[in-house]
Amino acid sequence: MKTYHTIIGGKLITPKNTFEVKNPATDELIGHAPISTKTEVEQAVNAAKEAQPGWAALEDDVRKKYIMKVADVLSNNSEALARWITKEQGKPLAGPGSMFEMEACVGWTQVPASLDLPVEVVFEDDARRDELHRKPIGVVAAIAPWNWPLMIAIWQIIPAIRVGNTVVLKPSEYTTIGTLEMVRLINEVLPVGVLNTVSGPGEIGAELVANKNVGKVMFTGSNSTGEKIIEATACNMTRLTLELGGNDAAIVMEDVNVKAIAEGLFWGSFLNMGQTCACAKRLYVHEDKYEEVVNVLSDLAQKMPMGNGLDEGVVLGPIQNKMQYDKVVDLVEDAKANNARIVCGGNAKEGKGFFYPITIIADVKDGTRIVDEEQFGPVLPIIKYSNIEDAIKSANRLEAGLGASVWSSNIDEAKKVAARVEAGTVWINQHGAVHPMVPFGGIKGSGYGVEFGVDGLKSVTQPQVISINKA
Ligand code: NAD
Numbered sequence: 105m106k107t108y109h110t111i112i113g114g115k116l117i118t119p120k121n122t123f124e125v126k127n128p129a130t131d132e133l134i135g136h137a138p139i140s141t142k143t144e145v146e147q148a149v150n151a152a153k154e155a156q157p158g159w160a161a162l163e164d165d166v167r168k169k170y171i172m173k174v175a176d177v178l179s180n181n182s183e184a185l186a187r188w189i190t191k192e193q194g195k196p197l198a199g200p201g202s203m204f205e206m207e208a209c210v211g212w213t214q215v216p217a218s219l220d221l222p223v224e225v226v227f228e229d230d231a232r233r234d235e236l237h238r239k240p241i242g243v244v245a246a247i248a249p250w251n252w253p254l255m256i257a258i259w260q261i262i263p264a265i266r267v268g269n270t271v272v273l274k275p276s277e278y279t280t281i282g283t284l285e286m287v288r289l290i291n292e293v294l295p296v297g298v299l300n301t302v303s304g305p306g307e308i309g310a311e312l313v314a315n316k317n318v319g320k321v322m323f324t325g326s327n328s329t330g331e332k333i334i335e336a337t338a339c340n341m342t343r344l345t346l347e348l349g350g351n352d353a354a355i356v357m358e359d360v361n362v363k364a365i366a367e368g369l370f371w372g373s374f375l376n377m378g379q380t381c382a383c384a385k386r387l388y389v390h391e392d393k394y395e396e397v398v399n400v401l402s403d404l405a406q407k408m409p410m411g412n413g414l415d416e417g418v419v420l421g422p423i424q425n426k427m428q429y430d431k432v433v434d435l436v437e438d439a440k441a442n443n444a445r446i447v448c449g450g451n452a453k454e455g456k457g458f459f460y461p462i463t464i465i466a467d468v469k470d471g472t473r474i475v476d477e478e479q480f481g482p483v484l485p486i487i488k489y490s491n492i493e494d495a496i497k498s499a500n501r502l503e504a505g506l507g508a509s510v511w512s513s514n515i516d517e518a519k520k521v522a523a524r525v526e527a528g529t530v531w532i533n534q535h536g537a538v539h540p541m542v543p544f545g546g547i548k549g550s551g552y553g554v555e556f557g558v559d560g561l562k563s564v565t566q567p568q569v570i571s572i573n574k575a
Contacts, residue, residue, distance in 0.1 A: 107136040108281045110144065110303050111288055113151035114296035117144060123304075125281055128194040128422045129412040129457040137280035139304035145272075145311045148300040152243040152270040153317050155297025160240045160268030164220065171217040171266055173293040175210050178258075181289050182206035185254060187414070188282030193253055194421035194458075195376050196413030201421070209258045209286075212556075215540035216266040221561055226569070233572045238565035240268035241343060242319035245312045247333075249325045250424055251379040251480075253279035254286050259555050260322040264564045265298055269320070272300045274309045276325075278425050316340050320564060322555075323347065324381075330551060345553030345563055347381065348546060349478045350506025353499035354384035354535055355521060357492065357512035358392045365511050365533065366400045372509065372535025374405075374462055377423055377482045382507035382529070382536040382544075386475050387486045388495040394488045398466045401484065402448040405462035412457070423458040423481055432460055432481035435474045439485065444468040449482070470498050478504065492521060500526045505548030509535040528554075 109116040119138030189202035221238040246260035275283035320343040410420040449463030489495040508527035512518040522530035545554035
């Protein structure tokens with residue numbers, strides 16, 4: 105079985121130690137992934153540091169051309185990389201699965217290549233002119249999770265290199281090979297040292313973020329790891345973007361046409377088996393539409409083919425790993441013990457792979473663990489409300505503040521509700537609809553900083569004022 109490589113300063117590194125990577129749908133061994141050493145982490149940061157001034161000195165247009173070449177590489181290899189995503193992460197090739205993830209990788213590469221951060225004249229009179237310039241920070245450490253492994257790595261890498269930083273990326277230990285393969289291909293068109301990788305468990309990430317030559321950490325992952333990164337980097341003045349966990353509320357108002365919103369609600373909740381930071385994870389439905397919503401979602405759940413994502417027609421795969429699977433089982437069992445109504449699903453599937461059915465839970469209340477904890481899986485608790493004020497209060501009662509949505513036939517009314525919901529993004533009649541031009545990030549316990557669009561580019565720069573005395 106093949107062993108895969110990290111890449112440091114343009115060179116493939118043969119690992120001293122490796123770990124086994126298995127397909128979550130079949131439990132088959134699919135390859136050996138490297139465990140980087142502490143020395144390799146340092147070498148990767150040094151390679152990035154050495155390459156950075158030359159990369160930053162290139163004209164903007166030259167860097168844009170390099171990034172468009174990266175987009176071509178991703179596009180030309182999208183099928184092979186999508187197969188890696190499916191074999192390693194589990195999401196199917198079809199539907200909103202791994203080919204969809206690769207399309208997103210291409211889009212999120214092309215868009216930053218089309219954006220600019222022009223010098224802003226922030227003040228000018230007869231006596232002075234003050235210009236705000238945006239400079240790269242230096243070396244960016246990118247720490248990625250396992251749910252959308254290639255897409256989130258691209259979200260971190262591309263804006264950073266677009267503005268003249270260089271990068272050391274550490275993929276999740278659950279989804280290493282596809283990401284390393286993507287970076288190996290990208291390296292064929294980038295100058296040496298611009299994009300490097302290290303790999304292995306959390307300790308390798310910890311080693312990377314604590315390196316004093318890292319100027320900025322782009323982190324997407326859990327709250328507990330986010331807190332450790334804050335502690336590890338505080339004394340180095342390392343800049344942070346923290347995209348942490350969510351527990352998004354969706355509020356369905358009494359005037360909705362349930363049939364018209366059913367598919368949107370379904371995929372807004374179960375995209376990637378619910379293993380998506382900004383999926384609806386708690387549904388608050390007005391009492392007049394409650395049973396209809398519960399039934400329509402449960403019908404859809406039972407129609408969607410689940411299985412090995414390499415098989416034709418499959419649109420839902422397994423849960424990605426045992427830790428996540430156990431968490432889902434535990435929370436559903438707790439809901440059962442608290443007299444919730446399991447409308448569909450609710451029992452683990454027999455056989456190989458971490459398969460768990462889409463599970464709709466009704467007659468459940470705030471305060472139950474399945475509502476209050478980020479379950480990050482294929483389960484949706486649906487809570488009844490009669491007064492919109494109560495739904496807003498419920499949506500805002502948790503520390504999570506990543507996304508939320510409001511569903512209504514009346515956009516003006518929906519906007520009034522949306523404005524009062526505490527989340528970085530509140531979608532109306534859609535959920536989780538991220539876009540490469542639109543800033544995305546959490547508030548409250550879901551982290552800080554934004555990605556995407558011009559604001560995302562700014563977040564991987566540092567401002568410099570050049571102040572001119574005109575007298
Ligand atoms: P995780 O925190 O366990 O791991 C994320 C990454 O951090 C991995 O690469 C891991 O090896 C690394 N890591 C672990 N310990 C570290 C340390 N001490 N220092 C540095 N790096 C360390 O998260 P996960 O389970 O991979 O991802 C799921 C979580 O990510 C969920 O909570 C989900 O909501 C969140 N998420 C958030 C967003 C967002 O945009 N806000 C997007 C996707 C996922």
